[in-house]
Amino acid sequence: MSGEKARILIVDDEEALRRYLRTILRGQHYAVSEAASGAEALERAASDNPNVIILDLGLPDLDGVEVIRRLREWSVTPIVVLSVRDQESDKITALDSGANDYLTKPFSAGELLARLRVALRPVAQPVVEAAHLAVGDLQIDFAERRVTVAGEPVRLTPTEYDLLRLLARNAGRVMTHQRLLREVWGEMYEGETHLLRVNISNLRQKIEPDPSRPVYIITEPAIGYRFRAID
Amino acid sequence: MRGLWARTKGYLPYAAGVALVLAVSVVGQPLRSSVHPANMVMFYLMVIVFIALRWGLGPAVVAAACSAFAFNLFFVPPYFVFALTDPEYSLAFVGLLAVGSILSAMAVNMRNQAETARHREDETAALYALSQELTVVTELDDLVRAASAHINRALPGRVEIILPGGFEALRARPDAEIVRWVYQRGAAAGRGTPHFAASGAHYHPLKTLHTTLGVMVLSLRDDAAPLAPAQQRLLAAYANLIALAIERIQFVDKAKQAELLQEKERLQAAILSSISHDLRTPLASITGVLSSMLEHRSTLDPASQDELLRSAWAEARRLNRLVANLLDMSRLDSGAIKTSFDYCDLQDLIGVVLSNVENGSEQRRITVQVDDNVPLVRLDFTLFERVLVNVLDNAFKYSPPDAPVELSVRREGRWVRVLVADRGPGIPPEEREKVFERFYRTREASTIDGAGLGLAICKGIVELHGGKIEALPRPGGGAMIQIDLPLDRTPDGQR
Structure with a gap:
């Protein structure tokens, strides 16, 4: 993406919200195109060839999830979904149908830009490819499987380490409960969210300065977890 | 035997009437010498009236006829012979027969009237009783x-x-x-x-x-x-x-x-x-x-601009919370709330709540204490988040800005207890239940913004979880909101 401006397609039926997004994104030198309906979004996605699509779930003509399904039939363009609170199940369906991330309205410009930066990374690749990750006091050496906090080594169980590595490699990306369970424990464990809760809790006790105010592993209520985005 | 009895039963009053007439005749014998026979007619009439009242017209008329004959036989010389020789006594015979019959008819009439009156009285009493029942x-x-x-x-x-x-x-x-x-x-x-x-x-x-x-x-x-x-x-x-x-x-x-x-x-x-x-x-x-x-904008220095924008930002968040509460209230009301219960880590939940409430412009101190033995609790994460956000929001609103708010979680047998304690003015005893009613504002609160929705929503959601929420006084001053959640369905996986 370096040098070349990324193209972003905004799909929302609210003119005011489109204007707000357009202003912020142009200010960040993104090229912006807009669609006010699902049908228009599908056309624009084909004609404008955007790098990221910002898609509102509540469109007048098509269900947002349906738009995602149709897009995913031919496109791998990252999709960031916009939704309102109380649509947790819709968010999960959207993520399951191929959306890459979501934002809950109202959101701040900072949140939006952070999501876009992560979404612009190639989908198939981890966000963090280096053998080493340092964020705040936390250091992870993927080659050595070593984790230290403020220089002090931390003893993690193999499951806790696998979980932390998966989250950290995808820093900034939302990881659903199902995906974490599937990739760390295996297909059979997708419903066993309590395993995840217990391991996340233990992990936080070991790496977070204050487990009640986590800074590395952020909870996405009812959806999953997200490792803090690395700028 | 029984059939015979049934058949004879109807004739008993007649027999009784005749027996009474005979009895009067026999009892009257000793008086025959001292009392004028005409006066004996009185006794017979008495008996006839008695029979008429007691057994009705038939037995009375039969008794009247018997009386006439008995009078003639027992009290009119020649005794024990039926003879209408003396015209005076013949008149008495006919008189007894006629007067007896008339008296009988009158007595029976009286009896019927009395009976009708009694029926009426019963009816009236029954109606009265019903009307009494129906009025209440x-x-x-x-x-x-x-x-x-x-x-x-x-x-x-x-x-x-x-x-x-x-x-x-x-x-x-x-x-x-x-x-x-x-x-x-x-x-x-x-x-x-x-x-x-x-x-x-x-x-x-x-x-x-x-x-x-x-x-x-x-x-x-x-x-x-x-x-x-x-x-x-x-x-x-x-x-x-x-x-x-x-x-x-x-x-x-x-x-x-x-x-x-x-x-x-x-x-x-x-x-x-x-x-x-x-x-x-x-x-x-x-x-x-x-x-x-x-x-x-040109007349405002960057610091003032910053301050203005921050306050607008905080107000916008407040607006958002209010709208969320209104939505929650209407969904709780209509029963349209969809719950998805899952085993949750309360500390995880608290983390989300804190990132929510501490993000505002005013920085408030919240101390958190989660005991190590608190297990996972089965609850709806996003709904319960609303509970804690509202309770903390209240604690902030009603306590001085520099006083810390304490949030603690501990296990109490088969319950998990979440306690939010502040150092505000506290809630008067008579208002401790009412604060959970919607749109109820304490007298203290009327000067502070708020719709009186927060705690009502909390109560609704906590009850959806089979839990209890109470307002208590805090030792040393302030209010405590205590939430108890049942652990019945908690798996063995400990924190």
């Missing part, structure tokens, strides 16, 4: 039950009271047509009437001055005799009473509904004014900030 009844169902029970005791059959509301259920009845007919015409039908006389039951309209309110059906027992005229009158009187009682209850209901409607409208007006006030306050400051940024 305030629900239609209770009225139907009380009236049926009462009539079932007084009349030999089963009574049903059918009101228009119950007509739908009529389809199943074979006599639906009759019931409808009676209701529409407002006339009695069934047994003993010109309409539907073939039906075994009595159908009475429950009529008031203006309308027919329903139908009363009396199904007689198979072995019961047809209703006597008096019983039919009673049935009609019952129908009248019941109709009046139904009308009264319907009037009371209507009045109650009108009152309820008025109350509802009053509440809605209060809600609307409270909500619009709460929406307008943050909107006013946001509008203010935006207009000053638009029009006077």
